[in-house]
Amino acid sequence: MAEMNKPKFFAVNLDSNLSELTSDQLIIDVKAETTRTVRLLPPVEDSGHAFVTSANHFKLKDEEGDNRALACLAIHGNEETGTECWLCKLVEVARQDMLTPEEKTLVLGKGGLDNGIQQSKRFYAQVLEREDTSDGPVYRGPKLLSLPKTASGECLEAMRVQQRKRRAIATDPEKGQDIDISRTGTGRKTKYRVDLTGDVASLDDIFPGWQDKMLSSVIDALRLKVFAPDIQKQFAMRTFGDLLDWKKLEEMGL
Ligand SMILES: [Zn+2]
Numbered sequence: 062m063a064e065m066n067k068p069k070f071f072a073v074n075l076d077s078n079l080s081e082l083t084s085d086q087l088i089i090d091v092k093a094e095t096t097r098t099v100r101l102l103p104p105v106e107d108s109g110h111a112f113v114t115s116a117n118h119f120k121l122k123d124e125e126g127d128n129r130a131l132a133c134l135a136i137h138g139n140e141e142t143g144t145e146c147w148l149c150k151l152v153e154v155a156r157q158d159m160l161t162p163e164e165k166t167l168v169l170g171k172g173g174l175d176n177g178i179q180q181s182k183r184f185y186a187q188v189l190e191r192e193d194t195s196d197g198p199v200y201r202g203p204k205l206l207s208l209p210k211t212a213s214g215e216c217l218e219a220m221r222v223q224q225r226k227r228r229a230i231a232t233d234p235e236k237g238q239d240i241d242i243s244r245t246g247t248g249r250k251t252k253y254r255v256d257l258t259g260d261v262a263s264l265d266d267i268f269p270g271w272q273d274k275m276l277s278s279v280i281d282a283l284r285l286k287v288f289a290p291d292i293q294k295q296f297a298m299r300t301f302g303d304l305l306d307w308k309k310l311e312e313m314g315l
Pocket residue numbers: 118132133134135146147148149150180
């Protein structure tokens with residue numbers, strides 16, 4: 062019998078392996094079964110919100126047939142588009158059982174992770190992404206950390222505890238600190254955990270020139286597709302074709 066080639070073993074190159082997980086993309090999230098370390102930057106919006114809410118309707122087809130996310134006008138509408146979201150109205154009609162069961166499933170999805178074209182909210186914080194190398198931590202950014210409601214709530218709660226204890230909160234430019242956000246489980250069992258690292262440092266030290274490098278608006282940086290209701294409708298017509306009864310919908314004022 063021929064001798065099998067034995068596998069060779071190499072030393073783990075953690076730095077190289079970990080840097081593959083980081084990317085040059087502006088928007089980052091926390092992948093399943095990983096921990097991301099970030100420094101939350103102070104808010105740039107006058108709301109003072111460390112996490113900015115963004116609401117989209119997903120899975121709508123553009124002219125090329127590619128999936129697009131359209132901004133929800135109820136949240137992002139402006140003077141030009143108004144704040145009456147056509148897609149929210151379609152969702153509402155489906156929820157109120159004014160469509161056939163098949164149509165309802167198309168619009169609202171099958172449940173679980175499939176929510177059809179229902180409004181989906183994400184929460185974005187401007188952060189520095191920390192990568193731990195053998196030479197110490199390296200910070201990149203600013204980036205936009207995208208989290209679901211539960212996870213952004215955990216971050217805010219951690220800051221509230223700091224505030225209650227009269228300590229500098231994580232976003233403080235002088236005495237703030239990095240936080241670890243860990244994600245475990247998948248689907249509905251997804252859980253996020255937020256831990257303060259205790260690595261207190263001034264932004265000037267870890268990221269010189271941070272003020273000049275910060276994004277002046279989180280919402281602008283997201284480049285949302287804020288389209289008027291009639292254009293939203295065109296997207297829906299392309300997406301669902303004759304699977305929806307458009308005549309009936311028009312009678313409902315859609
Ligand atoms: Zn909407």
